[in-house]
Amino acid sequence: MLKKFPDDSIGLVAPQAIEFTEPLALTCGRSLNQYTLMVETYGELNADKSNAILICHALSGHHHAAGYYEGDSKPGWWDSAIGPGKAIDTNKFFVVSLNNLGGCHGSSGPNQTDPQTGKPYGPDFPLMTVKDWVVSQARLADHLGIQQWAAVIGGSLGGMQAMQWAISYPERLRHCMVIAAAPKLSAQNIAFNEVARQAISKDPHFYDGRYYDHNVVPKTGLMLARMVGHITYLSDDGMREKFGREMNAGKLMFDFNPQFEVESYLQYQGERFSTAFDANTYLLMTKALDYFDPASEFNHDLAQALQHVTAKFMLIAFTTDWRFSPERSREILDALVDAGKEVSYTEVDSPQGHDAFLIPIPRYMEIFNAYMGRIAADVSIEKPGDIKTPAKESAHAR
């Protein structure tokens, strides 16, 4: 536990569970009669409710985007970007982040209790699409009294949600920031996801997704899935720089135990993930990624899909990202230009691969800051002093 939080941290935060009782019809044809969303908010909503920012999480993310929990030494997953004086300045903005439906961190999902059966949903939890998530997030906005987001922001799968927001609810967001994303997955992307799913579903402890009944988890499968995923999040150069061919023992051991440092690293990451994440959620989230293709409803013409958007877009890509390469972001860019929409695009030079979107690379933060300044000016939040209550106190209050 940290004794003192860094000055630019929002400090101690706590999530809240919000219950929804209006049935939610899903793309798969099924519906959720009632559901819970786990939500965190930072900063203060201003009087005209114009300063709200929605943060959409990526594949394995959740509602804890910034600040610290009681007893934690590590902050939320995007603490580098959210906080007082940071790119998403909590002195100016009211920030909302949530765990998506189907997630495994408190929102309704496979590892949560189905109120109808009293048992975990398991594999019976319906498959979600990005579009479904956006509908559920719109309901969350209604609940919070937010008619229009100043911006919806996300990286990777989160960027896809931001883009879907602009398509589904054109009038409900002013700005849309899509970072390290793609308009749809490539066959290669889907292939990696399928390897991950096979690793999980072939684990002897998977029991067709009913492992909760057996008091076990498909740990090996989940670990392998994460290892494959992790490789795709890094870049060749980044891995070479970080690990090279360094060996733990300094010499060849002629056995199959991990001896290169990259092997140990992946095993450690996989291991850690397999104890913190739910296997059914991993299957569900990768499927949501595979299914995302907003152009498919518009003759496979992305420009047409974006025809009615009114949000101003900021697209950011990273040079060494091969999971969603700059080329994929440029597909979104070209469609937006083609549709005559407002868009800016930048490509950040970084060796970190896809993971770069979570790292405070100076050039990335400079662009992020500049664009957030533009948003602040757009919704007339000129000075940080406009909002009286310090963010830290409000976080405590929750």
Place this chain on the structure above:
Amino acid sequence: MRADQEIIHEWIKPAARVLDLGCGDGKLLRHLMDNKQVRGYGIENNHDHITACIKNNVNVIEKDIDKGLASIKDNSFDSVIMTQALQVMHRPDLIVDEMLRIGKECIVTFPNFGHWRARSYLGFRGHMPVSKFLSYSWYDTPNIHFCTFKDFEQLCVQKNIHILNRTVVDNEHQHRWWTNLWPNMLGEIAIYRITR
């Protein structure tokens, strides 16, 4: 407002869709957005300029113009502008083709190497011209394709490019009546409005 930008301003139709290649900090686009209600994008690859554009509330796209503009559709802009960047392009002729493919009209400005000062610098001193306006040495200059008014107009003839307007200003971007008497000798900056 610089005189060359004032001239460009006059040539742009209200509410036009504009693409500004090598847009710098976005000042010209900002001015056109504020005063002519144009909609548009700047294209830049200089990081500081990109940041400045975003701060100026100008839509900017990071792109190396030399790598082409193939992803932009034919005739999708009313005007494509390139101010003071033609001379840094690897293939100015191909860029002009691209500009005319994308835009219904194009505006190009470039330094005139046929200006008397440049001529006398080279003629009398035997050195590549260096001035306050073009302050680089031959080895570190980003300007790799200098041309004169005559050269540019010859290119237009070869490519069947129609010159709608031509004007010249001096290095302080002032428009002086006498420069038009002998533009290739007296004009320091050329401003052309061209179309197919």
